[in-house]
Amino acid sequence: MTAPSFRLPPLNALRVFWAVMRMGSFRSAAEELLVTPQAVSQQIKLLEDILGVPLFVRKGRVVEPTEPAIVLSHFVEAGFSELSEGVRRVINAGYRNRININVSPYFATRYLMERLESFHAQLPDVDLRLTTRIETPDFASDEVDASIQWGYGAWGDLEATLLLHDHKILCCTAAIAQRIQTPADLTRFKLLHPVSTRRLWDQALEHLNARGHVSTEGQLGVDRQDSAGVMEFHDAATMRRATLSGLGVGLLSRIDAVQDIATGKLVAPFGVAALADMPLDQVPGFYLVLPRGHRRVETVAAFCDWIVAEDWQSLEPSLESGL
Secondary structure, eight states: OOOOOOOOOOHHHHHHHHHHHHHSSHHHHHHHHTSOHHHHHHHHHHHHHHHTSOOEEEETTEEEEOHHHHHHHHHHHHHHHHHHHHHHHHHOGGGTTEEEEEEOHHHHHHTGGGTHHHHHHHOTTOEEEEEEOSSOOOTTTTTOSEEEEEESSOOTTSEEEEEEEOOEEEEBOHHHHTTOSSGGGGGGSOEEEETTOSHHHHHHHHHHHHTTOBOTTSOBOOOGGGSSOEEEESSHHHHHHHHHTTSSEEEEEHHHHHHHHHTTSOBOTTOTTTTTTSOGGGSOEEEEEEOGGGGGSHHHHHHHHHHHHSOGGGGSOOGGGGO
16 A cells, blocks of 8 residues: 655745744744744744645744644654755765764763774774763754763664663761661751753652651651652762762762762661662663764764673672672
């Protein structure tokens, strides 16, 4: 059975449509495109006639997109992004062997730097440009080919591939640990966590409760809502320093926690393996994130193949080394 035939709308009409979606009005779109509002209205009318559906509800100077417009906008955005990428690479010969990578600062310092020599050995002609930023980049405007992000695997329409789970260990100073016997005792202290998510503590406490840590009053565990407060940090390194300073109880990445526990700087009051058996869908990780179309570029695809094939888990310390 063949799919029904249809003709694609003119590229200019789609460009005007995307401008209206971004700007929220015909007038603002016209100013961006350096045309009149009437010209914008004509292109939108043309597009609606071709598609056979209304795309906007006019409300004075403001327009609201209809459901078909919202659906279409995702594909138009992806299409123009790929077009821009292709044109940029074709006209800029010096860019063809360059890869711009944005990396989570923690992954860059703790994992990637040790393996870059392996990458250059496999792809000696590739010009790798590395930036570090916690936020997900705008791949088009930031001219980023691929990114390594910390999170739980959800980045909308972007392709995300897990590289490494970021297992956590509940840590604090020895002075604080002396006052912690059960999860309920955590209510006395601030819970330290990254700004980007509060799921870490919610799920860690839920897991401790499920393991049967019972308070002296006979009640199971504690909820984050019951704690003495939270303190948020923009990056893992600052949260680690706050934990070392005794500002509260932190959920540290295993690679840091094992090192600090081994040197006596921190203690794991419930043991280093207390969170080791959390369901993997509750464990954050480092993901290779990029628009799907970027893999069509040979050098980007080669980088993706290399970083996915690397055994990042081998850089993790064993739990026994933290005992």
